Amino acid sequence: MHYYPPPPQTERKHTTTGVQKGQTQTPPRGKCECGRCTCYPPGDSRVYGKTCECDDRRCEDLEGVVCGGHGTCSCGHCVCENGWFGKLCQHQQKCNMTEEQSKSLCESADGSLCSGKGSCHCGKCICSAEEWYISGEFCDCDDRDCDKHDGLICTGNGICSCGNCECWDGWNGNACEIWLGTEYP
Numbered sequence: 733m734h735y736y737p738p739p740p741q742t743e744r745k746h747t748t749t750g751v752q753k754g755q756t757q758t759p760p761r762g763k764c765e766c767g768r769c770t771c772y773p774p775g776d777s778r779v780y781g782k783t784c785e786c787d788d789r790r791c792e793d794l795e796g797v798v799c800g801g802h803g804t805c806s807c808g809h810c811v812c813e814n815g816w817f818g819k820l821c822q823h824q825q826k827c828n829m830t831e832e833q834s835k836s837l838c839e840s841a842d843g844s845l846c847s848g849k850g851s852c853h854c855g856k857c858i859c860s861a862e863e864w865y866i867s868g869e870f871c872d873c874d875d876r877d878c879d880k881h882d883g884l885i886c887t888g889n890g891i892c893s894c895g896n897c898e899c900w901d902g903w904n905g906n907a908c909e910i911w912l913g914t915e916y917p
Contacts, residue, residue: 772889773902773913781807789900793820794893818858827854840870847872868894879907 762771762784771784778788791798791805799810803821812821827834837855840847846857850871859871867873878885878892886897890908897906902913 773900773911776901790891791820793822794891794898823853823856823858829855838870840872846870867892881905881907881909 762769762779764770764783769782769784771779771781773779776789780786780788786807788798788805788808790808791810793800798805799812800816800818800821802816802824803810803812805811810819810821812818815825817823817825834855835845835852838846838852838857845852846859847868847870849863849866850857850859852858857869857871859866859868865875867875873894875885875892875895877895878897881887885892886899887903887905887907887909889903890897890899892898897908899905899908902911904910904912
């Protein structure tokens with residue numbers, strides 16, 4: 733099995749929380765009072781942990797499929813079955829096409845391979861892991877273009893998809909900053 737942790741969404745500089753410049757701040761996923769945490773959104777068992785540090789919604793694609801149907805989610809990270817890889821276990825290791833066929837399917841509009849920001853595997857672009865914010869079918873999207881609230885991409889309540897926030901259930905707004913659920917977190 734392969735473990736592919738997702739990259740951090742943002743970096744924040746806060747002195748009150750002890751996070752220093754250059755360190756990663758996890759988006760707020762709950763409210764803690766007197767040593768007891770209530771995770772957001774209330775009643776969603778996919779957000780859990782002593783301090784709500786695990787968010788299994790990160791293992792789902794936009795259709796809600798967990799780890800591409802080829803792995804299991806562990807604290808917000810996909811653990812892929814043998815023969816599969818990728819952040820969401822979406823790529824099969826075995827390929828039944830020639831290198832030439834594969835590359836022809838990965839050409840971006842400008843004629844470059846995966847917009848020059850990824851590699852081609854079995855006719856699909858795999859965007860560079862070093863540039864966590866690059867996404868899209870041809871690695872042609874910059875997820876830093878998504879709306880932010882409180883310095884967080886999609887407020888930590890959704891997934892950035894090619895410059896647009898796709899909000900999780902109960903959240904709305906351009907940056908997923910508006911709670912419309914039944915209980916206010």
